[in-house]
Amino acid sequence: MRKVSIFGATGSIGQSTLDLIGRNPDAYAVEVLTGAQNITQLAQDARRFNAKLAVTSEAAMLPALRDALSGSGIEVAAGAGAIAEAATRPTDWVMSAIVGVAGLMPGLHAIRQGATLALANKETLVAAGPLVMAEAADAGAVILPVDSEHSAVFQALTGEDIDTVERVVITASGGAFRDATLEQMAAATPEQAATHPNWAMGQRITVDSASMFNKALEMIEAREFFGVAPEQIEVVIHPESLIHALVGFTDGALMAHVGPPDMRHAIGYALHWPARQHVPVQRLDLVAMGQMTFRAADAQRYPALRLARQVMATGGYAGAVFNAAKERALDLFLARNIGFLDMATRVEAVLTQMDAAGSLRGGAITLDGVLAADAEARARVAAM
Ligand code: NDP
Ligand code: MG
Secondary structure, eight states: OEEEEEETTTSHHHHHHHHHHHTSGGGEEEEEEEESSOHHHHHHHHHHTTOSEEEESOGGGHHHHHHHTTTSOOEEEESHHHHHHHTTSOOSEEEEOOSSGGGHHHHHHHHHTTOEEEEOOTHHHHHHHHHHHHHHHHHTOOEEEOSHHHHHHHHHHTTSOGGGEEEEEEEEOOOTTTTOOHHHHHTOOHHHHTOOSSOOOOHHHHHHHHHTHHHHHHHHHHHHHHOOOGGGEEEEEOTTOOEEEEEEETTSOEEEEEOOSOTHHHHHHHHHTTSOOOOOOOOOOHHHHOOOOOEEOOTTTOHHHHHHHHHHHHOTTHHHHHHHHHHHHHHHHHTTSSOTTHHHHHHHHHHHHHHHTTOSOSSOOOHHHHHHHHHHHHHHHHHO
16 A cells, blocks of 8 residues: 555645545555645545544644544644644655645655655745755655646656757646736736636636746746756647647657646646556547647736746746745735736836845755745735
């Protein structure tokens, strides 16, 4: 039996992961499940999968979790520290599906104990990519992409020599405002922004899809995962979300990964890797699909894409600042304190301020430095 832990088990990716594990329960022993607010789901899954430990990040939720699991023999814990500590438990495979930079520490602990890390939490690589990849190499830990575009690239690269790669093209659905005018985007509400045309995902990544901050994070994630140069990474809008990514090689071949918009494909690939096993996603009917279309991702409409290139060119703590400023600006948008387009304006302003203050560049990044840059960026966004 493979020992598995799922961080962010109550979320969209976490639930899809448990769906796959639940279809083959004899193959897995669930060690840790974590959540935040959704204690009912966490307790229900902890009982169903007979987890050893259930952890909520919210200290105030500990009594509720304890009540919900009383008599089960399942250990309970609460707080960010308890989540990080849970990741030090020996485990074969860890799903990193917490949303936000809160996923960084548990992912690092999982890597340090040599677990295979299935990484949905792209924030980990955006904020601290070089550090995380170096720790994984030191510990001999494997990191497998779960983000659909990166899983697609990873699959297209299997058996290939990375030196023969000319370009990596990641696709974007265009999100909620694909066909909206700039005026409509300026006036957009959180409800409008949290409606995705193709994918069912958590609220925050859905809004990030509409602003293309999600794609901006994914450009940086691609750079960290595959070591390609920023200028080799392209973004194209593909409204049907059937091709997730393409890899272009020196001989002119362009390998496209086609799949239904169902995260269980990418999760299953990371769960079963290096083998392929049956995954119950919809089989695509090419004739019924009829066509696949592509359009340019307009930098004017999507400043996040331009900012991602700036962040990659700057290096250092620019990724940590970019991610944190985005997370805080998103909080403000969801709370209706700022408009949809103000998110990018604030993120850019914070990058400019912190670069001018000399806080972004220089030397190898450290974990303390990442956490400090993250905190400062959040404070600056809120203070504007
Ligand atoms: P959800 O919002 O659906 O789930 C987030 C999970 O994290 C929940 O378990 C939530 O707990 C928990 N959580 C929230 N805040 C904290 C915190 N501060 N500390 C610890 N746990 C916390 O998100 P998604 O599943 O959509 O996304 C998860 C990650 O995967 C993100 O990094 C996202 O970018 C990435 N991803 C998601 C995709 C998708 O299809 N959904 C696709 C590609 C990447 P609770 O619900 O109990 O409050
Ligand atoms: Mg993605």
